[in-house]
Amino acid sequence: MRIKDSLKFPASLFLILVYLLSSLAIEPNPKRKAGDRKSKPSKIRQTIVLSIDGFPAYYWSDPKYHSYFPHLAEIFREYGAREIATVNPSVTYPAHTSMVTGLDxxxxxxxxxxxxxxxxxxxxxxxxxxxxxxxxxxxxxxxANRKTTANVFWPVTVGASIDWNLPQYWRKKIPEDDKLLRVLSTKDLHREAELAVGSPLNDLAKDEIKLKTATWLFSKKKPDLMFVYTTDLDTNHHGFGPGSEKALQRLVEIDKSIYEFLQSVGAFSPKGPAVVIVSDHGFHSADSVCAPNVILKQKGYINDEAGTYQLTFKSSGGTALLLASPNTVIPVQDLQKITSEIVEVCPGTEWVLATPATSSQPTQTGQAVTIPNDNNSIQSKIHPTALGVLRTTEKLFISGTRKGEVFTKSQTPIHGHGYWNANPEMKTIGFVYDPRGKMHSFQSVKDVFGIVKDLSGIKEKKTKGPRVSTKP
Incomplete structure (x- = not known):
């Protein structure tokens, strides 16, 4: 029957037809509330964690820098990048290890x-x-979850239980290092990768080579979880300074290579991998230097001739931890005298004594310092035996040298990091693309651990109390 003939139906027959058609409609489950419909869980995808060393948050928060990473900026805008905190000390190896452990x-x-x-x-x-x-x-x-892993240059991975491991390592940054890398990598993998990419893979290799290696490794070995680490932005920031034209022009090139890598692995496509893009710390520039070990040497706590020490400052750049040699006990009063002298000589520094959570020891404060006091977290978060930390918010580099003056003006800017993680310059970036559409909380580099577990479907045995080592 033609559609126009249906118009000749009596009204009663038309109503009956409408009723019959509506009765055939599939009704929702009456036991399930509206908005509570559960869809079938999506299949767990492969996951890639990509680190861009030394990417400060202010590059993302200030639109004037976006033209230097147009591809990443577009991805960040579409899927949502975040400003995140790093750890203390705000340097590469501790931060990257916090990413893969979730701990300080x-x-x-x-x-x-x-x-x-x-x-x-x-x-x-x-x-x-x-x-x-x-x-x-x-x-x-x-x-432990029977998933395969791969790595291109992620820090602290020499000897790691990674199926296809190309760790970061160097000694003299000469061709002899390549022989070391071939031995330290998964058997025959380093040579196979170099032949496939057509370039040497070592610590002098540009990020383009590392990313091409990652493309090959992902397509050839098909790991469930892959770590990729790039270094050139950090290197250029140290050499020329954050915001410098040379560093930003290098960022343009890195951005293009990262985009090509993401395309090569099918990121953001219907069957592509989950992606985490993260950095380890921001950047700051200093115009003066504080060398607290000079005072320790003057007072006899460091003996260069004998090669011994009772106390030493271990510098991270913008902070320095005070450490004692084994079995050395220094009275608190003596520590306060030493550190008061350092703070007086180095304007803009603050000494924070490491104390138990139940103590309320005062801190010695120098000039123009507004960092919150959190002295009971030094041993629980930064170093278990540290006596305290010397830190600053100023354009000041804290050196580990034992030579020269305690405080000097630098003839050239010193570009670095290692400053207290509350300093805004140390904030960095975090990004998650979850093909399932799930949103993830991303506040700290430590959150990478939980995010990747969720993306990869990795289960962890639950234990009471804090997570402890199960490693031999």
Whole structure:
């Protein structure tokens, strides 16, 4: 019957037809409330964690910088990037280890980039080795969940239980280092990667090479979870300063390479991976230097001739922890005298004594410092044996040197980080793309741990009290 013939139906028959058609409609489950309909859980995707070392939050919060990372800026605008906090000390290796453990440095064991080694017996060695991490990492938990992992240069991964591991490591930054990397990487993987990409992979390799390597590794090995670490922005910030034309022009190039990498792995496509983009710290510039170890040496707490010390400041750049040699006990009164002298000589510094949570020891405050007092968190969050921390909000670099004057004006700016994480310059960025459409809380670099567990479907055995090491 034609549609126009239906117009000749009697009204009663038309009403009957409408009733029959409506009765065939599928009604919702009467036991389920409106808005409470549960959809079938989406399949867990592969997950990529990409770190851009040294990306300050003010690059994202200030639109004037967006033209220097147009691809990332567009992605951040569409899916939502966040300003996040780093840890103390605000340096690379502790922050990246906090990302993969969810804990502060005092808990995970990577207290700084380098060891407390005042006489350089370790020849400037960094904390490269995964065995120094005291708690389970994301790659450990992934393995326990029968998921595969891959890595391109993520810090503190030498010897890590990663299926396809290309760790960051160097000694002299000469071709001999490539032989070390071939041995330290998963067997035959380093050479295979170099042949596939057509370029050497070492600490001198540009981010473009690392990202091309990550593309190859993702497509060739198809890991469930992959870590990728880029370094060139941080390097250019140290060399030329944040906001400098050279650093920003390099950011333009890095942005293009990151975009090409994300395209190559199918990010933001219907079947693409989940993506976390994060940085470890911001950046600040100093015009003066404080060298507190000069005073410790003058007072006999450091003996260069004998190669011994009772006290030493371990610098992170904008902060310095005071550490004692094993079995050394220094009365609090003596510490206060020493640190009062340092604060007086170095304007803009503040000494915060590490005290138990039940204590209310006063702090010594220098000029123009407005950092909140949180002295009972030093040993629980930063370093378990630290006696205290020297810190600043000023354009001041705290050096570990034992030579020269205690306080000097620098002839050239010193670009760095390591400042207290409450300082706005140390804020950095965090971004999550979850193909399932789920929103994630992202306030700190430590949140990467929980976010990635959720994205990857990694389950962790629940224990009472704080998470403790299950590593041998």
């Amino acid at each position: 440095p005092a808990e995970h064991g990577i207290y700084n980039n380098t060891l407390a080694d005042p006489f350089e017996k370790n020849d400037g060695g960094w904390m490269w080795y995964a065995e120094d991490i005291k708690v389970p990492t994301l790659w450990d938990l992934a393995k």
